[in-house]
Amino acid sequence: MSEARASDAPLLACDGVSKFYGAMAAVHELSFEVKRGEVLGIGGPNGAGKTTLFDVITGLSPASAGRVAFGGRDVTGLKPEQLCHRGLVRTFQLNAGYDTLSARENVLVGSYFGAKNVVIPGLRVSAAAKRRAEEAMDLVGLADSRDAIVKSLPVYKRKLLMIASAVATEPKLLMLDEPVGGLNPHEIDAVMGVIKRLREAGLTIVLIEHVMRFLVALSDRVLIMHHGEKIYEGAPEGLVHDRTVVDVYLGAGTADRLKHLLETKGAA
Numbered sequence: 478m479s480e481a482r483a484s485d486a487p488l489l490a491c492d493g494v495s496k497f498y499g500a501m502a503a504v505h506e507l508s509f510e511v512k513r514g515e516v517l518g519i520g521g522p523n524g525a526g527k528t529t530l531f532d533v534i535t536g537l538s539p540a541s542a543g544r545v546a547f548g549g550r551d552v553t554g555l556k557p558e559q560l561c562h563r564g565l566v567r568t569f570q571l572n573a574g575y576d577t578l579s580a581r582e583n584v585l586v587g588s589y590f591g592a593k594n595v596v597i598p599g600l601r602v603s604a605a606a607k608r609r610a611e612e613a614m615d616l617v618g619l620a621d622s623r624d625a626i627v628k629s630l631p632v633y634k635r636k637l638l639m640i641a642s643a644v645a646t647e648p649k650l651l652m653l654d655e656p657v658g659g660l661n662p663h664e665i666d667a668v669m670g671v672i673k674r675l676r677e678a679g680l681t682i683v684l685i686e687h688v689m690r691f692l693v694a695l696s697d698r699v700l701i702m703h704h705g706e707k708i709y710e711g712a713p714e715g716l717v718h719d720r721t722v723v724d725v726y727l728g729a730g731t732a733d734r735l736k737h738l739l740e741t742k743g744a745a
């Protein structure tokens with residue numbers, strides 16, 4: 478394959494992915510691709526299967542059917558750490574971290590264990606791993622909280638900490654599950670700035686979010702799920718004109734507000 482064609486190949490490809498819990502299909506025969514450098518936003522009602530899709534892609538939960546390819550290779554069935562070492566990482570909808578460690582120590586865990594397979598004993602954190610951790614904290618704006626114990630941090634900073642820990646692994650694809658869930662408008666704007674910086678730094682991003690102004694502002698393309706299936710895939714601008722999306726997810730009020738936002742965005 479020529480260099481140009483190789484870089485055109487999707488970074489992530491899901492082909493007919495399903496996940497059953499008993500008789501219920503949390504994800505049902507879902508196929509989509511993510512191009513390098515792209516931001517794909519995923520939305521959909523509560524229980525639509527968004528997090529389950531992340532769990533399957535990132536190896537946390539085995540797929541019931543279908544294949545996942547990353548960087549052109551079949552990675553179906555690989556463990557989360559194997560995927561992480563190949564450059565595919567995610568954050569979680571609920572805050573996850575080591576509560577009694579400092580922010581810096583948390584990010585160092587990502588930077589040390591995430592970049593390659595390491596075996597303890599003989600744990601010596603290299604200068605490169607320390608540098609990656611510091612850079613990740615700077616990038617997300619956590620510089621002033623490096624030494625804070627994580628359980629004392631507010632939700633906003635804990636969200637940033639998860640992103641920094643993921644970024645410190647030097648991923649190619651970053652998957653964010655509701656990065657602004659529970660945050661106030663000012664904090665949402667700040668996280669939006671962080672995501673833009675990550676994108677400019679060359680990361681490909683897939684993000685799940687219910688905050689539509691965030692999803693629409695950041696995403697090149699949007700995929701909306703309902704009952705485990707894809708009901709929309711395309712430009713953010715098309716969301717408000719899609720009858721099914723408006724009926725099952727947005728509602729008329731949000732659709733109107735979003736329409737206004739998109740018109741203003743277009744004019745800006």
Ligand SMILES: Nc1ncnc2c1ncn2[C@@H]1O[C@H](COP(=O)(O)OP(=O)(O)OP(=O)(O)O)[C@@H](O)[C@H]1O
Binds near residue numbers: 522523527530
């Ligand atoms: N481990 C599990 N065992 C059984 N059912 C599960 C499990 N995890 C998720 N489900 C079910 O799968 C469906 C999809 O859940 P999921 O958490 O993926 O939805 P979601 O789109 O992320 O919703 P939200 O927007 O509320 O986060 C739901 O009906 C949920 O109850």
Ligand SMILES: [Mg+2]
Binds near residue numbers: 528
């Ligand atoms: Mg979820």
